[in-house]
Amino acid sequence: MPDYALINGYIIDGTGGQPIENGGIIIRNGVIVDVNSMDKIKVPSGIEVLDLEGKTVMPGLIDAHLHLTGLRTGDMIKEPLLTPYATLVARAVRDLEALIDAGFTSIGDAGSIIALQLKRAVMEGTIRAPRIVAAGYTLSQTFGHGDEHFLPIEYVDARSSRLNAPISSLICDGVDECRKAARYALRAGADFIKIMATGGVMSEKDRPEYTQFTFEEIKAIVEEAEHAHRFVHAHAQGAEGIKNALRAGVKVIAHGIFIDEEGVELAKKMNAIIVPTFSIVEHILKYGREIGIPEWGLRKSMEVHEIHVRNIGEAYRAGARIATGTDFLGGRKAFKYGDNSLEIELLVEKIGMKPMDAIAAATRNAAAAIGLEGKVGTIEKGKLADLIVVDGNPLRNIKVLRDTNRIVLVLRDGKIMKKI
Numbered sequence: 103m104p105d106y107a108l109i110n111g112y113i114i115d116g117t118g119g120q121p122i123e124n125g126g127i128i129i130r131n132g133v134i135v136d137v138n139s140m141d142k143i144k145v146p147s148g149i150e151v152l153d154l155e156g157k158t159v160m161p162g163l164i165d166a167h168l169h170l171t172g173l174r175t176g177d178m179i180k181e182p183l184l185t186p187y188a189t190l191v192a193r194a195v196r197d198l199e200a201l202i203d204a205g206f207t208s209i210g211d212a213g214s215i216i217a218l219q220l221k222r223a224v225m226e227g228t229i230r231a232p233r234i235v236a237a238g239y240t241l242s243q244t245f246g247h248g249d250e251h252f253l254p255i256e257y258v259d260a261r262s263s264r265l266n267a268p269i270s271s272l273i274c275d276g277v278d279e280c281r282k283a284a285r286y287a288l289r290a291g292a293d294f295i296k297i298m299a300t301g302g303v304m305s306e307k308d309r310p311e312y313t314q315f316t317f318e319e320i321k322a323i324v325e326e327a328e329h330a331h332r333f334v335h336a337h338a339q340g341a342e343g344i345k346n347a348l349r350a351g352v353k354v355i356a357h358g359i360f361i362d363e364e365g366v367e368l369a370k371k372m373n374a375i376i377v378p379t380f381s382i383v384e385h386i387l388k389y390g391r392e393i394g395i396p397e398w399g400l401r402k403s404m405e406v407h408e409i410h411v412r413n414i415g416e417a418y419r420a421g422a423r424i425a426t427g428t429d430f431l432g433g434r435k436a437f438k439y440g441d442n443s444l445e446i447e448l449l450v451e452k453i454g455m456k457p458m459d460a461i462a463a464a465t466r467n468a469a470a471a472i473g474l475e476g477k478v479g480t481i482e483k484g485k486l487a488d489l490i491v492v493d494g495n496p497l498r499n500i501k502v503l504r505d506t507n508r509i510v511l512v513l514r515d516g517k518i519m520k521k522i
Contacts, residue, residue, distance in 0.1 A: 103131055103132055103516055103517065104150055104516075105128075105129055105130045105131070105146075105149045105150065105516075106127075106128075106129045106149065106150050106151075106152055106487075106513075106516070107126060107127070107128050107129075107145045107146070107149050107150070107151045107152070108126060108127040108129070108152050108154055108159060108489070108491075109126045109140060109143075109145065109151060109152070109153055109154065110124060110126070110140065110153050110154050110155055110156060111124075111125055111126065111127070111154035111156070111157060111158070111159040111491070112124070112125070112154075112156060112157065112158045112159070112495065113125040113127070113137065113158075113159050113160070113481060114158060114159070114160040114458075114461060114481075114496070114497065115137065115160070115161070115480055115481040115482065116160060116161040116461065116462055116465035116466045116479055116480040116481060117462070117466060117480050117482070118458055118459065118462045118466070121497070122137075122138070122139050123139070124139060124140050124156075125137065125138060125139050125140060125143070125159075126138065126139075126140050126143040126145065127159065127481060127487075127489070128143065128145070128146065128149070129487040129513075129516050131516065132486060132487055132515045132516030132517065133484065133485070133486060133487060133516065134481060134482065134483055134484065134485050134486075134487050135483060136483060137481050137482065137483065152511070154491055154511075157491050157492060157493055157494075157510065158491065158492040158493075158494065158495055158496065159481070159489055159490070159491050159492075160461065160465065160481070160489070160490060160492065160496075161207075161465040161466070161469075161478065161479055161480055161481055161488060161489065161490075162205060162206065162207025162208065162232075162465070162478065162488035162489060162490050162512065162513070162514060163204070163205045163206045163207065163426075163442070163443065163446075163464050163465065163468075163490065163503070164206065164207070164208045164209065164210070164425075164426065164464060164465060164468035164469055164471075164472065164474075164478075164479065165201070165206055165209045165210065165426060165427055165428055165430075165442045165445070165468070166209075166210040166354070166375075166377050166425045166426060166427040166468040166471035166472050167210055167212045167335075167354075167356050167377045167379055167427025167428070167429055167471075168209055168210070168211060168212065168427065168428055168429060168430045168431070168439075168442070169211060169212060169213055169214045169217075169268070169269055169429070169430070169431045169432075170194045170197060170198070170209075170211050170214045170216050170217040170220070170234075170236075170268075170432070171190065171194065171214055171216060171268035171269060171431045171432055172185070172189065172190030172191060172192070172193035172194040172197070172216060172268060172432055173185075173190070173193075173268065173431050173432050173433065173437075174193065174432065174433055174434050175393050175394050175433065176386075176389075176390060176393035176394045176395040176433070176436060176437075177393075177394035177395075178304075178431075179252065179396075182265070182267045182268060182269075183265065187266040187268075190216060190268055191216055191219075191220070193432060194216045194217075194220060194268075194432065195220070195229050195231075197432045197439040198220070198224070198229060198230075198231035198232065198234075198439075199229070199230055199231065200438075200439040200440035201231065201232050201439050201440065201442065202230055202231055202232050202512060202514070202519045202520060203440060203506050203509065203512070203520050204439075204440045204441070204442060204443065204504075204506045204509060205443070205490040205492075205503065205506075205509040205512055206232045206442055207232050207233060207478070207488040207489075207490070207512065207513075207514040207519075208232050208233040208234075208235065208468075208469070208472060208474060208478060208488065208514075209232045209233070209234055209235070209472075210235050210236075210294075210335070210427065210468075210471060210472035211234060211235070211236040211237060212237055212240075212296050212335055212337075212356060212427075212429075213237055213238075213239070213240040213248075213269050213271075213296050214236065214237075214238070214268050214269055215238055215239065215260075215268060215269075215270055215290075216268050217234050217236040217238070218236045218237075218238035218290065218291050218292070220234065221234045221236055221291075230519055232514065233474075233478075233488075233514060233515075235293045235294070235472040235473060235474065236291075236292065236293055237287070237292050237293065237294055237295060237296035237335065238287055238290045238291060238292045239260050239270055239271065239272050239283075239286070239287045239290060239292070239296075240269070240270075240271045240272070240296045240297070240298060240337075241271065241272050241274055241280065241283050241284065241287065241295065241296065241297045241298065241323060242271040242272070242273055242274075242297070242298040242314070243273070243274065243275055243298070243314050243315055243319075244273055244275050245307070245308065246271075246273075246298045246301075246308070246314045246315070247298035247300065247301055247302040247305045247308060247314065247337055248271035248273075248298045248305075248337075249271065249273060249305075250271075251305070251306060251307045252306070255273065258270075258271060258273060259271065259272060259273045260272055261286065271298075272286055272287060274319075275319075276319065277318050277319055277322045280315070280319045280320075280322045280323050281322045281323070281325075281326055283323075284322070284323045284326035284327060285326055288326070288327075288330050288332070292332070293332065293472075293473065294327065294332050294333050294334065294335050294354075294472070294473060295323060295326070295327045295332065295333075295334045295335070296334075296335050296336075296337070297315060297320065297323055297334060297335075297336050297337070297347075297352075298314055298315070298336075298337045299313075299314055299315055299320065299336040299337060299338040299343045299344070299346060299347040299352070300312055300313060300314055300337065300338050300339045300340040300343030300344070301314060301339070301340065302337060302339055302357075303339070303359075303383070303399060303402040303403055303406060304399050304402075306396070306398050306399075309340075309402070310339035310340050310357075310359050310360060310402070310406060311339075311340040311341075311342075311360060312340060312343070313340060313342045313343040313346060314343060315346070316346075317346050317349060317350050320334070320336075320346060320347055320350035320351075320352065321350040321351065323350075324350050324351040324352060328351075332473070333352075333353040333354070333473060334347075334351070334352045334353060334354075335352070335353065335354035335356060335471075336352045336354065336355055336356060337356050337357060338352070338355045338356060338357065338358065339357045339358070339359040339360060339406075340359075340360050341360040341361060341362045341364075341365055344358060344360070344361050344365045345364060345365050345368055348365065348368045348369055348372050348374055349368065351372070352374065353374055353375065353471075354374065354375050354376075354377060354425075354471050355369060355374055355375070355376050355377070356377045356379060356427065356429075357377070357378065357379055357410075357429075358376045358377075358378055358410075358413065358414060358417070359406050359409060359410045359413065360406075360409065360413065361376070361413050361414070361417055362413070363416070363420075366416065366417045366420050366422050367420075369417070369422050369423070370420070370421060370422055370423075373423070374423070375423045375424070375425050375467060375470055375471045376414070376417055376422055376423065376424050376425070377424070377425050377426070377427035377468075377471055378410070378414045378424065378427075378449075379427050379428060379429040379445070380410070380411070380414075380445060380448040380449070380452060381428035381429065381430065381442070381444045381445045381448060382428060382429035382430065382437065383403050383406070383407055383410065384444065384448060385430075385436040385437055386399065386400065386403045386436070387400075387403055387404065387407060388436070389435055389436035390403065390436075392435070392436075393433065393435065393436050411452045411453060414452075414453055415452070415453035415454065418449075418453050418454075418455055418459075423467055423470070424449070424455075424463050424467060425463050425464075425467035425468040425470070425471040426442075426445045426446055426449070426460075426463050426464040426467075426468050427445065427468070427471070428442045428444065428445050430442060440506060441504065443464075443503040443504040444504060445464070446460045446461070446463070446464050446500060446503055447500055447501060447503075447504065449463060450500050457496060457497045457498075457500050458497060460500060461496060461497075465479045465480065466479045466480050467479075486515055486516070487513050487515065487516035488513065488514050488515065489511075489512075489513045490509055490511065490512050490513075491509075491510050491511035491512075492508055492509060492510070493508040493510050494508050507522070509522075510522040
C-alpha cells in the first residue's frame with residue numbers, strides 16, 4: 103500500500119475544532135500518523151507527496167442510514183416483484199460507485215440483503231465503493247412498519263419468503279421470538295440490528311405515532327446485540343416509541359419525527375444518536391407523484407414535514423447528537439445515490455445548523471452512528487485514512503459538497519478511490 107503526504111491543505115478535521123489553514127497529513131499503511139500545520143510537520147523521504155494547493159481536506163463523508171436496493175422508482179410494491187434480483191444487484195454496484203465518487207467513504211445500510219452480500223466484494227477490492235456497515239434483515243412485529251401488509255405473512259418474513267426482495271423483514275412477536283429473530287439476523291452477518299419501533303410514513307396501514315414492540319421485546323433484542331458486541335438502530339418516529347427504544351438501550355434513533363423534550367433529554371442521557379433523514383421526505387414531496395409514491399405516502403409526508411423540521415431543530419439546539427442519513431433507496435431522479443450530501447445542506451437550511459456542526463454530523467457523529475467511532479470520522483493520529491479533498495470551502499458554501507466534480511480526491515483506508 104502506498105504511503106502519502108498530503109501537503110498545503112485547508113484541513114477541517116471533523117471534530118468541530120478550528121481548521122488548520124495550511125496543513126499536512128502523513129499516511130502510512132492506510133493510517134493517519136501525523137496531522138499538523140506545515141511548519142510543524144515533517145514529510146518523510148521516499149513518500150508520495152500530493153500537493154493540495156490550498157484545497158479543503160476533510161474526513162470521508164458517511165451516510166448513516168440508507169438502503170442499497172437497486173430500485174429505480176418509488177413503486178416499492180411492483181418494482182421488486184418484477185425486476186430480476188441480479189439486475190437489482192448490478193444497479194446497486196453502480197450506486198456504490200456513485201457514492202464513492204461523491205466522497206462517501208462509509209455507509210450504514212439500515213436494511214438490505216444486497217448490502218450484506220456486497221460487503222465482501224467491497225473489502226476484497228472487487229468493486230470500488232464505500233465501506234459497508236449493514237443490518238441485513240430488519241426486525242418488525244406483526245402489523246409493524248416492516249410488515250408488508252398487502253402480502254400474505256409467509257411472503258413477508260424473510261425466513262419463508264421466496265420473493266428475493268432487496269429489503270426483507272423478520273416478523274417476530276413476544277420476547278422469545280424477538281430473541282430468535284435477532285440471532286437469525288446476526289447469523290446472516292448483521293453488523294448491527296435494525297428494528298421497527300414505531301409505525302411510519304411509508305407503511306400503508308399504520309401511522310408514525312403508533313408504538314411498535316414492547317419495552318421487553320426491544321430490551322431482549324438489545325441484549326442479543328450487545329452479547330455479540332453490536333448495537334440496535336431503530337426506525338422510530340412517534341414520541342412514545344422513541345422513548346421506549348431509548349429506555350431499552352437503543353443506540354440510534356432514525357427519523358425522530360415526533361421526538362419531544364423528554365425524548366431529547368433521554369437521548370442525551372443515553373448518549374444516543376438521532377439520524378433525521380430529511381432527504382427522503384424532501385424528495386417525496388418534490389418528485390413523489392412523478393415516481394409512483396402512493397397517495398397515502400404523499401399525504402403522510404406532507405402532514406409530518408414541518409413538525410419533523412421543528413422537532414429536530416429543537417433537539418439540535420438542546421445539544422442532542424445528530425448524524426447524517428438520507429434513507430435513499432437508489433433512483434434515477436429521486437433518492438439518487440451521489441446526491442447524498444443533500445442531507446448536509448438540509449441540516450444547515452432547515453434547522454439552522456452551523457456548517458461546521460453539519461460537517462461533524464456527516465463525519466464524526468455518523469461514524470459513531472454506524473459503530474466506527476475511533477476508527478474513522480475525524481482526521482486524527484491513529485484513524486484510518488478515509489479522506490476527501492474538495493475544490494472549495496464548505497464552511498463558506500455548504501453546497502460545494504454536492505458537486506461531485508469538486509470532490510477531486512477520495513481515499514478509503516489510505517487507498518485512492520477517485521482522483522481528478
